[in-house]
Amino acid sequence: MDQFAVKVFVRLRPSVLDPAGEATKSASIKLGAEGIKSLRIGKIIEVKIEGNGENEVREKIDLLCDRLFANTVIEDYEYSLEKL
Amino acid sequence: MDNFTVGVVVFPGSNCDRDVSWALEGCLDIRTKYLWHESSDLSDVDAIVLPGGFSYGDYLRCGAIARFSPLINALDEFVKSGKRVLGICNGFQILTESGFLPGALVANKNLNFICDDVELDIVSSKGGWFNNVDEKQTIKLPIAHGEGRYYCDSDTLKKLVDNELIALRYKNNPNGSSFDIAGITNEKGNVLGLMPHPERACDKTIGGTDGLFTLKSLILK
Numbered sequence: 469m470d471q472f473a474v475k476v477f478v479r480l481r482p483s484v485l486d487p488a489g490e491a492t493k494s495a496s497i498k499l500g501a502e503g504i505k506s507l508r509i510g511k512i513i514e515v516k517i518e519g520n521g522e523n524e525v526r527e528k529i530d531l532l533c534d535r536l537f538a539n540t541v542i543e544d545y546e547y548s549l550e551k552l
Numbered sequence: 553m554d555n556f557t558v559g560v561v562v563f564p565g566s567n568c569d570r571d572v573s574w575a576l577e578g579c580l581d582i583r584t585k586y587l588w589h590e591s592s593d594l595s596d597v598d599a600i601v602l603p604g605g606f607s608y609g610d611y612l613r614c615g616a617i618a619r620f621s622p623l624i625n626a627l628d629e630f631v632k633s634g635k636r637v638l639g640i641c642n643g644f645q646i647l648t649e650s651g652f653l654p655g656a657l658v659a660n661k662n663l664n665f666i667c668d669d670v671e672l673d674i675v676s677s678k679g680g681w682f683n684n685v686d687e688k689q690t691i692k693l694p695i696a697h698g699e700g701r702y703y704c705d706s707d708t709l710k711k712l713v714d715n716e717l718i719a720l721r722y723k724n725n726p727n728g729s730s731f732d733i734a735g736i737t738n739e740k741g742n743v744l745g746l747m748p749h750p751e752r753a754c755d756k757t758i759g760g761t762d763g764l765f766t767l768k769s770l771i772l773k
Binding site for chain 2: 480483484485487488491536537539541542
C-alpha cells in the first residue's frame with residue numbers, strides 16, 4: 469500500500485457571491501493594502517490516505533470531493549497529491 | 553386521522569425539534585414521534601419534519617454531514633412513496649445537500665445572522681402546503697438564519713419557475729436569495745423546504761398563526 473498526502477482546495481464558484489471575501493477585501497483596504505482587485509475565501513482539506521497506487525487514490529479522492537468535501541452546486545474543487 | 557403520526561427528526565445539534573413537536577401536538581392535536589438520526593425505520597410515521605438547528609455543528613457546510621445519516625438514506629424511499637416531508641431552515645439545507653431539492657443555501661449577503669419576522673408571498677399551490685387555492689396571498693413568518701441565501705444557476709431557476717416549484721418568496725429579500733426565494737417544493741409537491749419557521753407562528757400569544765396551515769397540511773395524503 470502506498471500512502472499519499474492530498475491537499476483539496478474548495479472554493480465558491482465564480483458566479484456565487486462571497487460576502488466573507490468582500491468583507492475581508494474591505495478590511496484589507498482599510499489596513500492600507502493597495503491594488504486588491506478581488507478577494508475570495510475558500511478552504512483547504514488535508515487528507516492522508518492509503519491505496520494501491522495513485523490511480524486508486526485519485527478515484528477515492530474524486531468521490532470524496534464530489535460527494536462530500538464540495539457541494540458542486542456552489543463550489544469547485546481541485547487537489548494536489550504527493551506520495552509519501 | 554387518529555393514528556396519523558409525524559416523525560420529527562433529531563440530529564445532534566437540532567434545536568427546533570421540540571418546537572415542531574409542541575406546535576403539532578399542542579396546537580393541532582397531531583401525534584408526533586421523535587426519530588433519532590441513526591434510525592432508518594420509518595414504518596411508524598406517516599410524514600416527516602426535518603427541523604431547524606445546527607445539525608453536526610454545521611461542520612463543512614450546513615446539512616452536509618446530516619446527509620449521510622441512516623435516516624436520510626432511508627428518506628429516499630419514503631419520498632418516492634409520496635409521503636410528505638417538510639424541511640425547515642436547517643432541514644431545508646439538508647434537503648438541498650442530499651439532492652431532494654435543487655440549489656443550495658449559502659451565507660447571507662450581509663453576513664449577519666438574521667432573526668426577524670418577514671412577509672412572504674405564496675406563489676404556488678403545489679402540494680397544498682399553503683392556504684392559497686384561489687389567489688396569491690401574503691403571510692408573515694419568523695426567520696432565524698445565518699446561511700439562508702438560496703442559490704441556484706439560471707437553468708435551475710427557469711425549471712423552478714416553469715414547473716411552479718417556488719412556494720414562497722420574500723417580499724423584502726433579507727438575505728440576497730436568488731429570485732427572493734424562501735421556499736421550494738419538489739416536482740411531485742410532497743417535499744417542501746423553507747427557511748422561515750412555521751412552527752414559531754402557531755399561537756397568537758407568540759406573534760401569529762400563519763404557520764399553522766403548513767404544519768396542518770402534513771396530514772394531507
